Amino acid sequence: MFHNPARRWTRRITAQVLAVGLAVLGLASLDRQEPSVPLSAEPAAVSTSQIGVTPPPMGWASWNSFFSSIDHNVIKQQADALVSSGMAAAGYKYVNLDDGWWQGQRDANGNIVVDEKLWPGGMKAIADYIHSKGLKAGIYTDAGKQGCGYYFPTTRPAAPNTGMEGHYQQDLETFQRWGFDYVKLDFCGGRVEGLNQETTYKAISAANEAASAVTGRKLVLSYCEWGTGLPWNWATGYGDLWRTSDDVLFFKETPGLTKMYRNFDQALQPAAQHTGYYNDPDMLMVGLNGMTAARNRLHMSLWSIAGAPLLAGNNVATMSTETRDILTNPEVLAINQDPRGLQGVKVAEDTRNLQVYGKVLSGTGKRAVMLFNRTGSAANITVRWADLGLTSASATVRNAWTRTGAGSFATSYTTSVPANDAVLLTVSGTEASGTTVEDTATATTPTFGNVTATSAGTKLVDITYANGGSTARKATIQVNGQFKYVVSFPPTGSATTYRTVSVLAHLAKGTNAVNFAAVSGSPAPDIDALRVQAIPGTDGAALVGSPSKRCVDIDKNTYVNATQAQIWDCSGGRNQAFTKTSRGELVVYGNKCLDADNNGTTNGTKVIIWDCTGGTNQKWTVNSNGTITNNLSGLCLDASNAATANGTKLILWTCNGQNNQKWTLT
Known part of the structure; x- marks a missing residue:
């Protein structure tokens, strides 16, 4: 285990804050006083050099089309089709086996035994095949003793003992040795047994770290307890993504708008989503029976503005060209995969159910905008630049679905949106001014006690930091008495190279305390400054x-x-x-x-x-x-x-x- 590497700074405060110092040398065991350096070497108070973070996962998952009826041939067919269709080239990299791959048998040592009639050569063989196509492999289990297929069987009889309880590290080591890259962790057994969601999933996270120490591999952790344990309050940094709602589609159910809208709404937990950690509104229904082209585009618009994982659930081998083109539209995917890693937020609803969502994109003055008409009649919807945190100066508007420019507009843009549909845009304007707060303390993970806001609401916070290590470092952020969230800080190249990552934080009107703290087991990044900018459309009142x-x-x-x-x-x-x-x-x-x-x-x-x-x-x-x-x-x-x-x-x-x-x- 690493201890928190102490990096001490000698600071000199004048009318402007002047910070000097050197960062820790990559060895967490060193605890040393670093010498001060000449003033000319001092980093800028706030970096404007943004660093990209891990985007939401893209891939394919078996459940929505095949349910429990999966085997080696089905998965090979879908992996082949991801490549031949161009979906893999568009970014769909994961091939995820959902419930049904395992029938619940273990040997005398508790190791998973699979049916080699379904999986010739075992699970390593299918993982190897997926990797041979340039793709990544995902697998499924449950946090309890039983998987969901035991309680809710679909195309195969209920299989007992398909959960991982009592075998957390053992099973995770097994998945890693087989070569899997991703695991979905369901909670049907956990729910029946009354397990505590937070305690259970944090234990699985620790088991994943322990398994990785043995195998040298690590799994992306996808928590699936349907939002029942409020994972947006605690899952960042323990899981990579977490479900925020019930299934968007049940077995033998026709896809519908009600659940699509519900899952979208419930996924909007913006303070929890950042730096490679994602709210998950469930797998895609694009291309399933009952979904029209317009509804497929709406579905993709909702998931893209939310920055949600994109796990296709259709039969890729038999999909139409129209479905493929919707799933692979590059401008829509660019909104979803934006390197800043933030979630869209609602910024206006002038008329009931005529809604405007804005997502801060990488770069300066860049926004994605979704005009969402939840009514039964076509209607005009207006987005105002000021609501997005832009100035009222002229901004350029582009339609992501048609991939055409709409022109330049001062102050706002209005267009007609069909009933139960959305228009997805990108807007390039002028960033509004923000407030800079410099760290004046000696700590690498300081408290900024004087972060002010003129109104309560969701704010864009750019964090200037340095990480001279070779892997991401972690620290928690806590605003006032709110929940703590783990933030990931990717390497910046050296201990004196400063970059920024972004979060969305909820601030009170007046003075706020924004506290950073080290995370056990991770060297701390050197956090230097904050830039705070309002997103006025989110403003409210206490x-x-x-x-x-x-x-x-x-x-x-x-x-x-x-x-x-x-x-x-x-x-x-x-x-x-x-x-x-x-x-x-x-x-x-x-x-x-x-x-x-x-x-x-x-x-x-x-x-x-x-x-x-x-x-x-x-x-x-x-x-x-x-x-x-x-x-x-x-x-x-x-x-x-x-x-x-x-x-x-x-x-x-x-x-x-x-x-x-x-x-x-x-």
């Missing part, structure tokens, strides 16, 4: 209780309908930032409305979150006396029992002028 000085809060960043709102220490998190719309709603996460439960109009009615419906029970009036009344009942937003402690639930109650019904929008 609802602060008068006696408690605590904020209206949705517990643990959950998005589950019917979650009751509470008060909690103000941290600036996305779960505490509400947008007051022109329709009178108080919207959190961009798509959940503060709601009087079950249209309640009596004292004690729970105040919950729910999908925004336009109902009167989701409309609120902010009054000049500090109260907030529900438009359906006329009752006041109330901290129950006049309590002021963290976790106090919110209800509706007859307005009585007491302080537990007084709120300030900040």
Whole structure:
């Protein structure tokens, strides 16, 4: 195990911060005072040289077309087709075996035994074949004793003991020795057994590291517990991608818009997605029966603006030219695979269900934009440059699907979007100004205690750092009292070469503390400065209780309908930032409305979150006396029992002028 390599700086502070020093020499065991260097050698306060991060995985997975009916011939056929169709050249590299490859037998030593009638030469043979095509190989297991095929059999009988519980390191070593590069870790057995998601998956991550120390290989870890354990709060740096929702398609189910939209919405957890770690809304349905060309393009637009993994699920060997062209459109894939590695966020919804999403791309002044019409009629949708964090100067617009330019436009761009469809654009404009904060401490992983924001909302944060090692280093980032996220810092070439990686962070209005800390087992990067820029379309306000000085809060960043709102220490998190719309709603996460439960109009009615419906029970009036009344009942937003402690639930109650019904929008 490495300890945190201490890299000490001698700093001299003038009217401008002047940082000097040398970085650690690649040996984590050295703990030394580095000499100061001449002022001329000091790095710029903020680097503008962005470094590319690992993009979301692209490939093919067996489940949506073949379910449990997979064998050596099926996988060879699909691998061959990925190459011959041009999909591999477009970036689809993984060939992932899902549930059904193993029938649950182990030998006396607990090693997996496979059916060699299905897999001649065993699993190493199929991994070798996949690699021979220039592709990467993925495999499947479950965190519990049983896999999903045991509880939900499809095309083969239920096979017991197909999970990895009790064999974590053993199975991961086995997968690595077979030559696999990727493993999907399901949770059907884990759910039945009542395993804790975070504890279980972190144990699997540790087992993967231990297995790698033995074999010299490492597996990409894909967590699949469907968002039930809120993995966006803890999975970064432990898993490489994690499911955020239930399956987008069940066995024998016809693909539909409802689940597609749901999975897209639930995947939008922007603070968790960065530097090679990705929210996963599930495998693609593009090219499946029931999917039209327009719906295929919509599906790809949604997954691309979200920066989601792209794992095709169609039969590649029999797909149409039209499907192939949709899956391989280079400008759409470039949005998905952008080297900055960030997620798109909703920046406007002027009219209910006419939505605008913006994704910060690599470079300067570059954005991807999705105009999303969730209604049943064609409508004009406008994107404003200011909402994206650009100036109002003229910007160039290009349609990603048609691969044609739309022209240059000042301030904004408007176009018609068909019903239940999207227009996917790239915009090249002028970056708005940001705020620079320099590290003045001696620590390599400092706390920036004076990061200011003029409004609550999601901000673009570029982190200037150096990593003179040969592999990525890790550190955690924590804003105020929010969850910690592991950030990966790729090598920069030397200890005095400074580059940037980017994250999206949720800041409170006013002063924020952004704290970096070393990660056990990883040398620390040298973090030097931050550049913080607003994405104004995400701005909201905190609802602060008068006696408690605590904020209206949705517990643990959950998005589950019917979650009751509470008060909690103000941290600036996305779960505490509400947008007051022109329709009178108080919207959190961009798509959940503060709601009087079950249209309640009596004292004690729970105040919950729910999908925004336009109902009167989701409309609120902010009054000049500090109260907030529900438009359906006329009752006041109330901290129950006049309590002021963290976790106090919110209800509706007859307005009585007491302080537990007084709120300030900040």
